[in-house]
Every structure is written in structure tokens, then in C-alpha cells.
Amino acid sequence: MSKTIILALALLVGLTLSAQENEPKKKKSEKVTFAVNMYCENCKTKIEKNISWEKGVKDLAVNLEMKTVDIVYNPQKTTEENLKKAIEKLGYTAEKVEG
Numbered sequence: 001m002s003k004t005i006i007l008a009l010a011l012l013v014g015l016t017l018s019a020q021e022n023e024p025k026k027k028k029s030e031k032v033t034f035a036v037n038m039y040c041e042n043c044k045t046k047i048e049k050n051i052s053w054e055k056g057v058k059d060l061a062v063n064l065e066m067k068t069v070d071i072v073y074n075p076q077k078t079t080e081e082n083l084k085k086a087i088e089k090l091g092y093t094a095e096k097v098e099g
Helices: 002-022 041-051 080-089
Strands: 030-036 057-063 068-073 094-096
Antiparallel strands (some): 030 068, 030 094, 057 068
């Protein structure tokens, strides 16, 4: 009888693992680039210090010369729109850069 139970448990574990392998992998991060009307080193620092603390932000790169902000974020925790609003809340304009 115990062999039957062990065999049934082994079969159940095998089926569970097989089902998990067939599930599509969820995206854990996405990247968005915004054109931002920053003009000095203080602007860059302000954006870096504030946006890096936004929920879901994993990585942030602020390029003052190009006036862009690249954000890698978890789409399950935030959205592009929320990130745009966070930049605008600091007093800047933010437009998504396509491509």
C-alpha cells in the first residue's frame, strides 16, 4: 500500500513540474525612454534621486546631453504612464521616445 502512495505522489509531482514548464514566462522588466526638458546637472541629479525610488523601477539612466531618461521597470508594479507622471511631478515635461 505504501508503494502505491509513493508512486502516486511521484506521479503528481512529475505532472506539476511538467505543467509549470509549459506555462509562458511572464516578462519581468520593460524599458521605456522619455525625452525630458532638463538643462543642468541639478536637473539630472533631481531626476536620478527621485525616479529611482518609484515603485517598480529597477534601473535608471539619465543622459543630460541627449536629454533622455531610460527606465527599466517591472510592468507588474508600475506603468509607463505612472513613470511619466512621476517625472512631470518634478516639474519637467516627459515624452515617450519610440524605438
